[in-house]
Amino acid sequence: MKSTTVSRWLVATFCALTAITAAQAQTTKLPNVTVLxxxxxxxxxxxxxxxxxxxxxxxxxxxxxxNAVPELAKIANVKGEQVFQIASESMTNEHWLxxxxxxxxxxxxxxxxxxxITHGTDTMxxxxxxxDLVVKSKKPVVLVGAMRPSTALSADGPINLYNAVSIAGSQEAVGKGVLLALNDQIHAARDVTKTNTSTPDSFKTPELGLLGYVQGGKPFFYRASTRKHTTDSEFDIANLTALPQVDIVYGYANMNTVALDAFVAAGAKGIIHAGVGDGSIAARVKPGLIAARKKGTIIVRSSRVGQGILARNGEANDDELDFVASDTLSPQKARILLMLALTKTNNTRDIQRMFYTY
Incomplete structure (x- = not known):
């Protein structure tokens, strides 16, 4: 073999090996994302x-x-794990733990x-x-769902899943807390809520605003939550096998204490009172809440309105009654924080601090 031919062969071989190495390097650079x-x-x-x-x-x-989204292979090394197979209205405390x-x-x-985490939208x-309160890592955790089933025309699940994986594998999402990814938008776990029974744009953060968007398989963040979460949280579920019973009593005209009394009799450690307006308490219900508190049940005043700060000592004298104000948390999210708070303390002052912290 002539020296020129040998040289050309060596150059060609080197280029081929370099290309293979570069391709392998590109593959190894892809983030590793697990889908639960x-x-x-x-x-x-x-x-x-x-x-x-x-x-x-x-x-x-x-x-x-x-498998229904082959494009995932281009943005991450994806593994899957089936943790549950339920509709999300059947989600329980045990499932959460x-x-x-x-x-x-x-x-x-x-x-x-x-x-x-793929999840039903009803309790997502x-x-x-x-x-957001119990994860002990700054690595991204992204919940994703769909408003239309996988068999529907224009099913939103595939693109939502693609966007969620792109967020979970990104450096931009590190330290942002637990996120939701639907309809090309990124929301914070604390503030987002489902606002429509069936449309794809159901998930919104009405007052405080979404965190960002996903475009072209890349997340763009424009704000971050100021409340503590994940690695800054004081809550730890490592040794928990159950959560304290906390129930929600919904406020309405002509309200009575039947539900409240039943929950207390059933052993509720905490009650979220989802009052009207600024957490107002009906005159016929107030004695029941006072009696429940004297028995040791923690009472948190929240609102069914869905937006705004619930004023402490506003519609009720919380200091005198030893009640807790929910700040901006919805009744369903106030329940979660109170359950975790009760794993740490029964002191209402400390619990009120937690509601202003998380």
Whole structure:
């Protein structure tokens, strides 16, 4: 073989090896994202392609969800794990503890850069806020769901999942707390809520605003939550096997104490009073709340309105009654914070501090 030919062969071989090495390096640079599936509409199926209500949730497995979005392989090394297969209205405290512990275990691994949790939309905001308070890592955790089942025309699950994986694998999302990704938008777990029964744009943060957008497979953040979360949280579920019973009593005209009395009799450690307006308490209900507090039940005043700060010592003398004000938390999220607070203390002053901290 002539020296010129040998030289050319060596150059060609070197270039080929370099290209292979570069391709391998590109693959190894992809973030490692684990998808934890819990069921919900994103894993649901309908009788026809136009069935967008009355479908069956939680029928499609995690690997099928991942396989339906082959583009995921271009943005992350994705693994799937089926944690539950339920509609999210059936989510329980026990499910939350199991999920939270699994998330913490995975995030402690060096080969996991972020986690995506597929979830039904009905209680997604609650699961997200629970995780926001108990996850012990700055790595991204992103909840994602769909408002249309996987079999529907224009199903929103695939693009939502793609966006969620892109967020979970990004450096931009590190330290932002637990996030929700739907409709090309990024929301904070603490503030987001479901606002519509069926439309794809249901999830919003009405007053405080979304955190950012996803465009072209890349997250863009414009603000961050100022409340403590994840690694700055004082709550730890590592050794918890159950959460204290906390129930919600809903305020309305002509309200009575039947539900309140039943919850207290059933052993409720805490009651969230979802009052009208600024957490107002009906005259016929106030004695029942006072009696419950004297028995040791923690009372948190919240509001059914959905927006605004609930004023401490506003519609009730919280100092005198030894009640707690929920700040801006919705009744369902106030319940989560109170459950976790009760694993630490029964002191209402300390619990009030937690409501102003988280």
């Amino acid at each position: 599936a819990t069921g919900g509409t994103i894993a649901g199926t309908g009788a026809t392609s136009t069935t967008t209500v009355g479908y069956t949730a939680a029928t499609v497995g995690v690997q099928q969800l991942i 199991t999920l939270g512990k699994r998330v913490n275990a995975l995030l402690a691994q060096n080969d996991v850069d972020g986690i995506v 905001e609650e699961t997200a806020y629970f995780l």
